[in-house]
Amino acid sequence: MRHLLLITAFLAMLGPTSAHAEGSESIWDGLQVHGFASQAAIWTSDNRFFGNSPETSFAFTEIGLNASLPINPRILLSGQLLARRAGDMYDGTPELDYGLADITLASSNEQRWGVRVGRVKNPLGIYNETRDVPFTRPGIFLPQVIYYDKIRNLALSTDGLMFYGESYIDQGALSLTLGGGQPVIDDNVGWTFLRNNYDGEFQTDNKTGLVQLWYSTPGERFKFGLSGIMLSLRFDPGQHSPLRSGTTDIFYWIASIQYDTEDWTLSAEYLREPLAWGDYGPFFPNFKTTVEGYYLQGTYRIRPNIELLMRYEEGFANRNDRDGVRFSTRTGGLFPPFAGFSKIWTAGLRWDINRQWMVRAEYQRHHGTFVLSFRENPDLGQLREYWNLFAVQAAFRF
Amino acid sequence: MDSFSSSSKSNHWRRPPAIRQQSAKPLSTAFIGLVLVLWPWRLTAQELIVNESVHNARISQNEARLFFTMRLPLWENNLPVKVFVLPDDHPLHRQFAKNVLGLFPYQLRQVWDRQIFSGTGQAPITVATEQEMIKRVASTPGGIGYVESAPAYSQVRTLEVR
Numbered sequence: 001m002r003h004l005l006l007i008t009a010f011l012a013m014l015g016p017t018s019a020h021a022e023g024s025e026s027i028w029d030g031l032q033v034h035g036f037a038s039q040a041a042i043w044t045s046d047n048r049f050f051g052n053s054p055e056t057s058f059a060f061t062e063i064g065l066n067a068s069l070p071i072n073p074r075i076l077l078s079g080q081l082l083a084r085r086a087g088d089m090y091d092g093t094p095e096l097d098y099g100l101a102d103i104t105l106a107s108s109n110e111q112r113w114g115v116r117v118g119r120v121k122n123p124l125g126i127y128n129e130t131r132d133v134p135f136t137r138p139g140i141f142l143p144q145v146i147y148y149d150k151i152r153n154l155a156l157s158t159d160g161l162m163f164y165g166e167s168y169i170d171q172g173a174l175s176l177t178l179g180g181g182q183p184v185i186d187d188n189v190g191w192t193f194l195r196n197n198y199d200g201e202f203q204t205d206n207k208t209g210l211v212q213l214w215y216s217t218p219g220e221r222f223k224f225g226l227s228g229i230m231l232s233l234r235f236d237p238g239q240h241s242p243l244r245s246g247t248t249d250i251f252y253w254i255a256s257i258q259y260d261t262e263d264w265t266l267s268a269e270y271l272r273e274p275l276a277w278g279d280y281g282p283f284f285p286n287f288k289t290t291v292e293g294y295y296l297q298g299t300y301r302i303r304p305n306i307e308l309l310m311r312y313e314e315g316f317a318n319r320n321d322r323d324g325v326r327f328s329t330r331t332g333g334l335f336p337p338f339a340g341f342s343k344i345w346t347a348g349l350r351w352d353i354n355r356q357w358m359v360r361a362e363y364q365r366h367h368g369t370f371v372l373s374f375r376e377n378p379d380l381g382q383l384r385e386y387w388n389l390f391a392v393q394a395a396f397r398f
Numbered sequence: 399m400d401s402f403s404s405s406s407k408s409n410h411w412r413r414p415p416a417i418r419q420q421s422a423k424p425l426s427t428a429f430i431g432l433v434l435v436l437w438p439w440r441l442t443a444q445e446l447i448v449n450e451s452v453h454n455a456r457i458s459q460n461e462a463r464l465f466f467t468m469r470l471p472l473w474e475n476n477l478p479v480k481v482f483v484l485p486d487d488h489p490l491h492r493q494f495a496k497n498v499l500g501l502f503p504y505q506l507r508q509v510w511d512r513q514i515f516s517g518t519g520q521a522p523i524t525v526a527t528e529q530e531m532i533k534r535v536a537s538t539p540g541g542i543g544y545v546e547s548a549p550a551y552s553q554v555r556t557l558e559v560r
Binding site: 064076079080104169 | 514516
């Protein structure tokens with residue numbers, strides 16, 4: 001309720017978007033306000049996913065409100081508040097999703113160069129920048145083997161700078177983004193990278209860098225992308241922590257390809273994420289692994305407002321131990337082998353009822369539990385290897 | 399919603415000649431669909447229009463795409479670009495996107511949504527009707543939009559795309 005009030009107050013402050021008298025030249029004429037809200041219901045046969053899903057969870061709610069204002073043709077100010085409730089992982093407290101100044105440094109009819117300053121969404125893969133906007137996703141859930149929801153904030157946004165260059169010629173469009181700064185992190189980092197919520201805090205070293213490269217053919221039929229982020233986390237242990245002050249080095253990169261026709265969109269992405277833990281002390285020995293994930297996805301528009309989704313994805317905690325057996329043995333069986341991978345079939349249906357409303361239904365067949373959050377499933381003995389998911393979602397936008 | 403399954407009569411923007419309609423009458427709906435699919439759209443005009451303040455004589459298709467995907471902030475004479483569009487499901491919008499820009503309407507929507515919801519750009523201004531489109535482009539310096547056929551407004555002119 002408090003969140004709702006806050007958002008209403010924000011909206012009231014900004015005023016209506018289009019009530020401007022003709023002829024009066026004011027910078028507020030360019031103000032745009034957009035927003036979205038969604039609510040899902042999730043049921044799983046076993047294992048907790050976005051809340052207490054075995055008994056039907058409603059704990060997946062997204063509310064976003066943004067405003068953008070061009071203070072001149074070269075400078076755009078924008079910001080978005082996001083309230084996101086996602087099971088035990090996120091409680092719905094509104095946060096600044098992005099808040100930035102986008103400055104065009106130079107532009108012609110073939111090129112554009114600029115910089116974004118502030119909190120900027122990381123342009124990783126096809127979907128990361130707008131991953132919390134249901135209308136921009138192919139399904140209720142993004143492919144979890146690449147766009148993890150168990151730890152989304154690490155790759156979500158950066159407080160810093162992003163330089164971009166875009167070139168549009170008759171042979172296609174090329175764009176490059178280079179960024180650096182401080183990633184936005186939260187409790188889920190500890191749960192995912194240390195598999196527990198130890199007493200202490202994660203901080204980032206000033207070693208965060210991001211690069212993104214896209215090429216698209218004329219008419220954007222084919223798109224090819226490469227994007228990656230490199231960061232280093234330092235754990236500052238609290239008094240009661242059994243762990244020492246260790247570091248976790250992360251390199252997360254995605255290769256993407258997308259093909260558009262009038263009725264079909266085919267997408268495939270491949271993720272590799274080398275991880276290294278060091279200096280955490282005897283209770284958490286130094287360890288290296290390479291996470292891997294990929295999916296192949298097709299969406300088919302039966303009509304312009306009805307879309308079918310089919311996807312297959314696989315993800316592995318360690319690409320050199322894809323069946324999870326080695327890690328399971330190392331932990332004395334505490335970790336079941338199937339916690340080291342996920343193989344998921346997804347079928348979904350989307351219906352855009354009108355310009356504001358959209359509803360969706362989705363079914364997933366899971367083998368393995370790699371994509372699940374330890375925070376939501378702390379008791380490893382309770383995990384089930386094969387499980388089903390069914391979800392529906394309603395979403396509104398303006 | 400689906401332009402291919404609705405009758406050609408209601409799709410007045412396409413203006414198929416009467417002879418085509420008569421010959422299609424006894425045939426199956428599948429054949430009508432095929433005729434519509436194969437019909438040379440370019441015979442039916444969608445014209446790009448600009449406010450009189452814009453001095454360009456013509457623009458390339460590449461440039462037209464950049465204007466409508468909100469990637470070009472300024473005209474050559476440094477006037478800010480103001481883009482007007484019809485709703486996504488408007489038949490004229492869909493024809494203009496496909497025939498003039500060479501983009502599918504859902505691709506335009508994806509580009510705009512990415513910009514709107516990542517704070518890296520803005521959406522074009524959506525107007526409800528073709529009449530409103532002409533009025534807004536006429537009254538907005540730097541305005542750009544599209545119509546079915548060239549309007550008789552002195553403040554608006556068509557711009558050749560090639």
